[in-house]
Amino acid sequence: NQEHLIQVIGLLQHSVELLSNVSFSSSVQEADWYFKDKVKIAQFENHQPKFYKNHFEGRLELHHNGTILCIKDLRMEDSGKYTVHFIVSDTNYVKEFILMVYEPVPVPSIKIILEEQTSHWCNMSLNCFVPSNSSTFNYSWTYKHIKSVQELRTIGDAIHISLNYSWGMEFQCIVGNPADQKNVSKQARCYVTGDTTKRMYFFLIPLLMIALSFLVLWKIRKK
Template sequence: MTLGAELLFGLLYFCMTCANQDHFVRVIGLLHQSVELPSSPSLPSPVQEINWNFRSKEKSHKVAQIDNHQTKFYINQFNGRVKLLHNETTLHIKDLRMEDSGNYTVQFILIGEERYANFMLMVYEPVPDPSIMIVMEERTSHWCNVTLHCSVPTNSSPLNYNWIYKHTDSVYEDSGDTIHISLNYSWDMKFQCIVHNPADWKNVSKQERCNAQGPMEDSRKMYKRIWNLRCALTATFMVLSICCICLSHRCK
């Protein structure tokens, strides 16, 4: 085979691979829940045989075969968890497991032709209940610079974080597990963190108000500290004076 022929063959193979990938129907499943892979091809002639296959981690397995209206199930991974619906054109999987993620293909063998339907199943864990931790970083006389962190217990599935918060009629949105915001001391704001993956989501809310210290309150606190220090010095002076008087009497 010449170099040009090899390049042409490689290009054709690449195009066919891309085309096959484009025909995969993406299906989202939630751990321990059920899912259906429905195929509804237009079949012009009687179906002689139907084969359901599963491919994961470069290994291919036969899930089920229907021949002469007789159904056989294979691969122990799906033992007792799969059934065929709607004239065997839909694969129903219950009690989903993480290892059920992969590519599924149904093959319809007709008289003189074959037809296929492809599915890409992705199984995700449920999203745990999130929590919000608030850290006050800096206060001024009128503002609080606040950091809010949204987190969940350990979860192996990728998660996305979105924030919604509002003040009066204005609504703000942000993304990421941590946000930074400045609050006016007169604001009372509600923050909502939404944690989600393609199959599930949870949210948590927290009300926050900036308790900034105004100039009058700062002055009062400063005066109180000075007064406490003055009292402490006065008491110390009196104790020392009494000690000196006692010592002078003993010396006589």
């Protein structure tokens, strides 16, 4: 029954322990560990551990009378179902585990793309890139503005924002899976570009001409 399986998360090339979380008033006579129901990988009997030759060779340890199995140097193919059968006072007990091994999250990067710019606003997209082919990553975003940190309610590796010229904001992309997490931050600011500057000049020149005309007329009348 899936709901009785103990879920365990592991990180590639790290270690993990399968904890049976059992305590017996009598000592454990025997503990047999299986991988995917068929492959016997370890045994604890007569107070001695025994390990079988398979792809786990040299990577297993038994602790606490065989009730805890430690797997070292995890590999992706270690993911799967593990079962342990205990014999205590001639009574059988069974515990089942599902181990999921995940890759470490690579360091992400943020790319800012200017999509549209007006005389007052910049519309941008921020894309969070992870150098991996894995699709198991989760993305979340936060931003910092005037010493306050807010979480963006968005799902996915990209966000769309609008900034005016007086704003400068720091955005953080957080990438994770159930076993690991990485983050990266980047400043986003709306800058006046050459085209925008030209438009401002075209707008200011007529105003300056009008002001200059009034100044000349005022001096003529004063004479």
